[in-house]
Amino acid sequence: MEHDIVNVAQTKQPTIFAQFMNLVKNNELSHAYLFTGEDGAGQFSVAMGVAMRLFCTNVQNGVPCGKCSECVRIMNYDHPDVVITKPDGQSIKVDQIRHVKSEFTKSAMEGSKKVFIISEAEKMTTGAANSLLKFIEEPTGNVVSFLISKNRNLVLPTIISRTQVVEFPSLSKKLMVAELQSSGVKPSEVNLMISITNSLDQIKAWSKDDWFASTQKLLEKWFTYLVKGNAMAMPFIQMSLMPLITNKDRQRIVISMMLSLFDDVLETKYGTLSSDRVKYPGILAETKQAAVEWNNDQILAMLDELLDMNGSMAVNVNFQNIIEALTLKILAIGQS
Structure with a gap:
């Protein structure tokens, strides 16, 4: 996990991140978003950044400080009102969504807001996706959900139709090269790898x-x-x-x-x-x-x-x- 979520989000997707900071500032967030794009394009960092902005106690120039106790707990996956779900093995299972649903029905423990981030949403089983639908259709309380997927075509159309879809553009080659080299990918391999895929996660896997x-x-x-x-x-x-x-x-x-x-x-x-x-x-x-x-x-x-x-x-x-x-x-x- 990146140690500086805000910096990563601002670097990879400055326009999208700024738009969401304004949405929070103006209290205009929708209840559900689907972030789509290549692996490593910044979807998770932007979603985490929005969660931090909602709870941050020391907002600086319109963005979360990344240092207060609320921000730190979110970055450490330790905030009771920010629930993050990832695949258990090869898929996101019904039981995992049931846990999310139970969290939906609870009032926020430390404030009036709750944030749900579902990573690799395309890996939800059909049963899991259907189980989630009613809660996206009829949100309870002050809840915002972020579904993250690298392939929107694998997400159920009923899920897509009930979320606001945000397409994350691929990173510029300059940004990709900088991140890959900082991750230890050999300079002699970077250009060849980038010519084959835009997925940073895939390239990092190849480099290992x-x-x-x-x-x-x-x-x-x-x-x-x-x-x-x-x-x-x-x-x-x-x-x-x-x-x-x-x-x-x-x-x-x-x-x-x-x-x-x-x-x-x-x-x-x-x-x-x-x-x-x-x-x-x-x-x-x-x-x-x-x-x-x-x-x-x-x-x-x-x-x-x-x-x-x-x-x-x-x-x-x-x-x-x-x-x-x-x-x-x-x-x-x-x-x-």
Whole structure:
């Protein structure tokens, strides 16, 4: 958990956070909100910031101080009138919502307000979501609820229709890079990861797993073979690359990593690849060599072959066969 909720909310979503501070100031909060957006876009921090603003005893310049006993208790998940619910395992279960419902029916213990934050609301079972509906429809007392979801399409339409939906935009690349580097993600991996996903949580998970870094290194070796027109690229797939590609998710990630590799080549060809955009810094010399030796039509033809891989996956063609066929085609295009 971030130690400075207010700072995180102001940094990630300054406009949304300021709007909610004004809503609290003017006593115009609605009874239920659905915050949607990519992981790490600041939804939870904004919801917590609103809760802190409602209870803060020392508001500073319109925002909670983050230091009074009320703010500290909220940040420590220890405030009786701020109830936070998260998935228990893979889902939010009916019993968890029953607990929330029981809290709805109680009067606030230390004031006139109650705040409920339901994180990963898309993981509510249908029964849990239906159980929550009546309390969203008919709020009791001075209650505000925040449902947080990274995918609104997985939230029941009846829930969506009874909340005010707030779409959180993805963070700017500058903010993402700063947060990832402060979290210990290697600079040599940041740009590649950001080119594949906007989810900070996903990137942080990859950074803690040797799989991503190992796969990046192997793809650099594979590409080096391709640039040199070396047929060793074929046995390299079976002996080195395939043992790491153990499931469908990893197959999709590898395709995205390959596309990013050839995107570096294309941008180098057009002279638009600045140093802060390089996704494969470990093979910059090979990337430049490819941009010189391959013409535009060849590079675009290679990208087309890469994009066609998704179609082959959709009809369940063996993934090793897909990559080997791709490799043969790229070698042929490069020598044409």
